[in-house]
Amino acid sequence: MLGSVVPDRSRACPACALRVRQTRCPRCGADTVDLRDRKERRVVSLRLAARPAEGPREGWVGDVVATYLRWGVPAVAALGAGILMYLHGLAAGIVGLLMGFFGQLVLVPVVAGGTAVASWVYHAGRGRPARSLRIFDEPAPEGDEIVGVVRVRRPVSSPLSHTPCGAYRLVGRTSVAAVDEAAAGELLVETPEGAFVVEARHAQVRLEPPTTHPVVRPDAALTKLLEERSLEPTRGPVHLAERILRDGDRVRVRGVRSSERREDGYRGHEDAARIDAFVLLDG
Numbered sequence: 001m002l003g004s005v006v007p008d009r010s011r012a013c014p015a016c017a018l019r020v021r022q023t024r025c026p027r028c029g030a031d032t033v034d035l036r037d038r039k040e041r042r043v044v045s046l047r048l049a050a051r052p053a054e055g056p057r058e059g060w061v062g063d064v065v066a067t068y069l070r071w072g073v074p075a076v077a078a079l080g081a082g083i084l085m086y087l088h089g090l091a092a093g094i095v096g097l098l099m100g101f102f103g104q105l106v107l108v109p110v111v112a113g114g115t116a117v118a119s120w121v122y123h124a125g126r127g128r129p130a131r132s133l134r135i136f137d138e139p140a141p142e143g144d145e146i147v148g149v150v151r152v153r154r155p156v157s158s159p160l161s162h163t164p165c166g167a168y169r170l171v172g173r174t175s176v177a178a179v180d181e182a183a184a185g186e187l188l189v190e191t192p193e194g195a196f197v198v199e200a201r202h203a204q205v206r207l208e209p210p211t212t213h214p215v216v217r218p219d220a221a222l223t224k225l226l227e228e229r230s231l232e233p234t235r236g237p238v239h240l241a242e243r244i245l246r247d248g249d250r251v252r253v254r255g256v257r258s259s260e261r262r263e264d265g266y267r268g269h270e271d272a273a274r275i276d277a278f279v280l281l282d283g
């Protein structure tokens with residue numbers, strides 16, 4: 001039976017466009033929103049899509065052309081005329097003025113067309129949120145450290161390969177944002193000073209992640225995990241790779257030590273030294 005997985009960064013602060021684990025935004029202090037709830041996800045998406053400083057698509061083309069006609073036309077004509085007047089005297093300058101004027105007949109459509117193309121490219125992704133949620137990379141807290149060999153006690157299931165493991169880190173990107181998700185279970189860590197029971201379900205998993213992220217086709221469970229973090233896996237290609245912590249791997253655990261008699265009577269470790277882990281790192 002797999003241990004329950006603490007949802008990692010499945011909350012968001014729409015105001016700061018941050019995806020976090022905390023119930024309060026670490027940046028602005030506002031209550032965060034649970035992305036696992038479909039309705040709340042939609043609210044976040046709508047708030048991210050609101051672009052108050054920006055006019056509609058047609059308005060932008062119109063504004064650029066209007067501004068160009070208002071200031072650019074006389075400026076270009078005057079500049080051309082000025083240069084020619086300087087070089088060739090008044091008569092040539094007048095010709096230049098006329099050339100500048102008729103030149104606009106070509107330049108205006110070119111500028112308008114160029115702006116329209118740029119606007120179309122810019123808005124090709126219309127319907128996508130203007131801002132996407134960025135990951136809030138929390139600082140790693142200090143604490144006692146142990147280094148040793150992992151024996152997995154309560155595994156979690158890795159999201160890509162569904163391998164039961166002590167911890168996983170899933171990294172990559174979807175078409176809307178970066179992916180860096182993790183979970184950990186309960187470990188036994190064997191060190192030279194003895195074995196520690198490590199409660200890691202609330203720990204940050206900072207294992208070195210894979211550096212290449214191939215395109216994957218998420219299955220139902222992975223799709224759900226990504227959807228519940230507003231990563232919109234169905235919008236485009238999903239690049240992912242996972243790092244998993246297995247039995248026998250070395251791990252560095254940072255946390256707070258305690259020693260307690262265990263109620264569940266894990267044989268041989270009733271009085272085990274324990275660490276509530278803040279951070280898991282490579283050992």
Ligand SMILES: [Zn+2]
Nearest residue numbers: 013016025028
């Ligand atoms: Zn905030």
